[in-house]
Amino acid sequence: MSRPEAPTLRELAVQALSSVEHGYDLLAPKFDHTPYRTSQRVLDAVASALLPLGPFEAGLDLCCGTGAGMDVLARLCRGSATGVDFSAGMLEVARRPVRPAGPTVSWVRADARALPFTEAFDLVVSFGAFGHFLPRELPGLFDQVYSALRPGGCFAFPLGAPPRPGSRAYWALLGFDAAMRVRNAVWRPPFVMYYRTFRLGDVRRELVRAGFQVDLRPLPGSGRRPDGAPRARLVTARRP
Numbered sequence: 005m006s007r008p009e010a011p012t013l014r015e016l017a018v019q020a021l022s023s024v025e026h027g028y029d030l031l032a033p034k035f036d037h038t039p040y041r042t043s044q045r046v047l048d049a050v051a052s053a054l055l056p057l058g059p060f061e062a063g064l065d066l067c068c069g070t071g072a073g074m075d076v077l078a079r080l081c082r083g084s085a086t087g088v089d090f091s092a093g094m095l096e097v098a099r100r101p102v103r104p105a106g107p108t109v110s111w112v113r114a115d116a117r118a119l120p121f122t123e124a125f126d127l128v129v130s131f132g133a134f135g136h137f138l139p140r141e142l143p144g145l146f147d148q149v150y151s152a153l154r155p156g157g158c159f160a161f162p163l164g165a166p167p168r169p170g171s172r173a174y175w176a177l178l179g180f181d182a183a184m185r186v187r188n189a190v191w192r193p194p195f196v197m198y199y200r201t202f203r204l205g206d207v208r209r210e211l212v213r214a215g216f217q218v219d220l221r222p223l224p225g226s227g228r229r230p231d232g233a234p235r236a237r238l239v240t241a242r243r244p
Contacts, residue, residue: 009034009037010034010037010038011031011034011037011038015030015031015034016031018030019031020187020195021187021191021195022193022195023193023194023195024136024194024195024196024197025090025091027195028069028091028093028094029091029092029093029094030093031093032070032091032093032094032096032097033093033097035069035070035094035097036070036072036097040132041069041070041072042072042073042131042132045225046131046162046223046236047072047073047075047076047131049162049223049224049225049226049236049238050076050129050131050160050161050162050223050238051075051076051079051080052224053160053221053223053224053238054076054080054127054129054158054160054238054240055079055080057158057240058080058081058127059080059081059082060080060081060082060126060127060158061081061082061083061084061126062081062083062084062085062086062107062124062125062126062127063077063080063081063084063085063086063107063125063126063127063128063129064077064085064086064087064088064121064124064125064127064128064129064152065077065085065086065087065088065128065129065130065131066088066116066128066129066130066133066149067088067089067090067116067130067131067133067136068087068088068089068094068095068098068111069089069091069094069098069131069132069133070094070097070098071087071097071098071099071101071111072131073087073129073130073131074087074098074103074109076129077107077127077129078103078104078106078107078109080127081106081107081126081127082107083107083108084107084108084109084110085106085107085108085109085110086109086110086111086112086125087109087110087111087112088111088112088113088114088116088119089111089113089114090113090114090115090116091113092113095111095113098111099111116133116137116145116148117137117141117144117145117148118148119148119149119151119152121151121152122151122152123151123152123153123154123155124152124154125152125153125154125157126153126154126156126157126158127157127158127159127160128149128152128153128157128158128159128160129159129160129161130161131161131162134161134202135196135197135198135199135201135202136196136197137196137202138196138198138201139201139206142206142207142210143210143213143214146159146210146211146213146214146216146241147214149214150214150215150216150243153243154243155243155244156242156243156244157242157243158240158241158242158243159211159216159240159241159242159243160238160239160240160241161238161239162223162236162237162238162239163202163204163207163236163237163238163239164226164235164236165229165233165234165235165236165237166200166203168229177199177200178200180199181198181199181200181201184196184197184198185198204220204237204239207239208220208239211239211241215243215244216241216242216243217241217242217243217244218239218240218241218242219239219240219241219242220237220238220239220240221237221238221240222234222236222237222238223235223236223237223238
């Protein structure tokens, strides 16, 4: 956040006291200069992991933000790539870059909990957005993705391993989530962004309940923790 093009502390504070949608509208012009943008390393790793499962015809980047994940779809999809987000500001920034020749690109403003698509895509990806959904919203969200996929289609997203209890990262995430809960208890509208509510066990159970066949694979280049577990996994959920 120290770079001059990054948002100031005041701008981040104004965003945090707004709704999720309006907050991202405000942050959109500077979003790509924050740590919240998915890193190119993660995007490349996901594209490499999905490449053997393709090619795909039509792809959707769910909660696309400023469009970082659309570059993944451009590598994997032959026909079309669609980005969907509920923030008009984020979509405005996403539309600006001139993208190289590839699939037809389109942008749609919509809420992920009420997608305007039915059996329209062969691949759905999402990056870094699931902290904006409460656990009770996951069944409806995954039902929407299932309906948007064609039979045989794939829903894929990276999921990092939780930090080791007692580590600096563990306390940082715990503190952030606690601060957000206090903020939402005393301030309206709420700003839902929690880092510890999207747990692999819960996610896998809800994907299976929605009808998906779920597979987990280590994300290339993520390495392993001291206990041998991958530092990050790619979750792939197939609609039969």
